[in-house]
Amino acid sequence: MSKQINLPHDDSSCGWYAALSQQPACKRLHGEQRADYVVIGAGFAGLAAARRLGELMPDKRIILVDAQRVAQGASGRNSGFVIDLPHKFALEHPDPAHKQRLLSLNRAAIAQLQGLIERHGIDCQWSHAGKYQGAVGQRGLAYLAHFEQLLKNLGETFRLVERDELAQVLGNTYYSRAIFTPGCYLMQPAALVTGLAHSLPENVELLEESPITRLQRKGQGGWLLQGSQGTIRTAQLLLGTSIFTQEFGYLRNRLLPVMTFASWTRPLNDTELAAYGGQLDWGLTPADHAGTTVRMTQDRRLIIRNTYKHVPKYGKSTSDAMRESVRDDHRRAFLARFPQLADVPFSHTWGGVYAISRNFTNFFGELEPGVFASACDNGVGAAWGTISGTLLAEMAVGGDSAQLRDIQTVTGMPSLNPPEPFLGLGVRSRIRLAAWNSRSEL
Template sequence: MNNKINLPNDDRSCGWYAALPPRPDCKRLQGEQRADYAVIGAGYAGLAAARRLAEHLPEARILLVDAQRVGEGASGRNSGFAIDLPHKFSLEHPDPAHKQRLLGLNRTAISQLQGLIERYGIACQWSHAGKYQGAVGPRGLAYLEHFEHLLRDLGEPYRWVERAELGGVLGTGHYSRAIFTPGCYLMQPAALVAGLADSLPANVELLEESPIQRLERDGQGGWILHGRNGHICTPQVLLATSIFTQEFGYLRNRLLPVMTFASWTRPLSDAEMAAYGGQLDWGLTPADHAGTTVRMTQDRRLIIRNTYKHVPKYGSSTSDGMREQIRVGHRRSLLARYPQLAEVPFTHTWGGVYAISRNFTNFFGELEPGVHASACDNGVGVAWGTISGTMLADQVVGAESQQLRDIRAVTGMPSLNPPEPFLGLGVRSRIRLASWSSRSEL
């Protein structure tokens, strides 16, 4: 395997994580460790995989290893939507059974998360709020009508929300119309991930700030996971590493690292809430996928998310200057919707990296003997990470189910990317074109 990899290098300005109480000191990988199973990556997929392995095998020693603190990575950086409906590209799949499998898997994941939140009292602003998909102008409205056709074909419930009603919820007349779908849940993602980590079964040992830098065969059918200050010997490795899977030599030239950015305000004061005039606890995604996602949290913070970047070196591809430029753009988006809140500052601007594939296909399964992976969530990380991690553990221990058959049926091999520099040029050009075409929806 490769000797040098690009490690997670996220900025330290994630608002979700900063809002958490200080985490207790973590345990790190030290010396030689032996485990029955090692899971790399403590996001939604890794947490679900480790939990499921422990439930199947309560006597097994399971090590869950992350390069950062739990909640600092991509799983704690999203906009806090647990979405049941597949994204637009999957909704356009020609096979109705394929779409129903995806929908069933996503809903199983959400139910699983809700059960854990209730069982362990995880305080993460979990809410069955549904989701608005909103349009500003003609371009967005055309996308919204297309979305209605897809929902009809799927047989899913929805309702149109017109400007006046929508303004009463959102506190702005910026949007022309929206479609409301009831199956989405909202939450504080970093708090959810931290709570899931804190409630792991006793036979799962979490090692944080312990980047695995190299995988090596041990010559006896097992694997050695090399870290900075120690290593793990194990017969079975589960990679819940999303875009970083390629750093271990797998799915090379098949995953695209993309970062999207968000900014949020401090909590609004009583006077600012009166000026705002809308409700708490809602989320809106854009009908035009390159538009702006907006949320109002339970603790009175407005969130603006837009702007996409191709980040071949992940967090190292960004800079403070880039984030400042993005914050300026986010400010324009906020003021276009809420000019009455011009004096309310942003307190944090952050990015989170995720993996997409050119054919919008997720990978699930065995990469080689003893190495298994769920990789490439294509932007549906909360639900897909949870169910794919759970099912990956089931597959490793041989626990067959209809859900496992379903996830095998809807996954495959991400398609190959063009070589560099053509890949980077193409992705950056496409992002710029999408931003320009969608400027009326930003």
């Protein structure tokens, strides 16, 4: 197989990445390289896969390669939730055992991340803060009641929080009610993934700013990865490439590239913090999934995330004008919640692209002999990427475990998409309809 790769094209305005201290110079792909295993994509899945390979195969050479710097892609652009509970669509699965497997896998990922953070001293605002799921009006309250029933059916711990109590946390009375679930962790995603990258095993070599532009099968059981300044030969290839998996010829017409956007403020000063009146270090997701996610970070920044776009050309589907329009939408959502902070500006607005599937199914497994992939996290990237990458490495070396069997049970093949232009028309129409129906929750 030989195919030209369409590369990531992310904006340079991600607040999380801008808040990092200056990163050390990176190592790039040069010349002819050979490795026993190559992992493409240094997000949560790729980092976990490379780490586990390094642990399991200490005498083998493993190369982890990414087109950008670590944390410049999707893993450094999310809102910083590491969620244990599956999203609504997975919670509605009819098989209770399926949901328990998902919970167990997500919680194993959280425990794994916490262990790595403690062992390597990764400073990433890691916090067992839990998560609020909030409702504004009647539409949101109906979704919240449904979520409450799903949690009861699952036997999960939760707490209803009414407006007045919620206002003491959030610094506003915008929300009518929320459900608090204790299992979620919060973090600074760019700081976390760079910390994970800097603490990889010694036999894992990280190559950044080294896009793979062509992938070719060379004889039986071998691959040649072509970059602009070098090549890598390997017998075993693991893809932690999310939506870009389709660029390598796999899962074609099965993944939907969607971008969601966030804006955040500069850190609030003492006067602004007093006017805000709420707490630090919390996160709220909307009961209506098309609503607004809000966070207050440990370092006093407020984050607003909403607005979804279908991006068939990934970052090239966006523009400065689009981000300005999104920023205006975020400003309206911010002022509706925090009118007392009208003079506090946004410092950054950014987008991040991720993969969803029409049947909300995650892919995990062997695509063809010697090629393994975890793709399509359906919006739960930090936890799912961590555990799926770890288990993908175990599969690649012929391992077996209860967790590996569990992830194989709960994953499958994303369904086929309609052809263009019908796909684009349908996705854009659905996004617009969801935004319209959810306008009271924005």
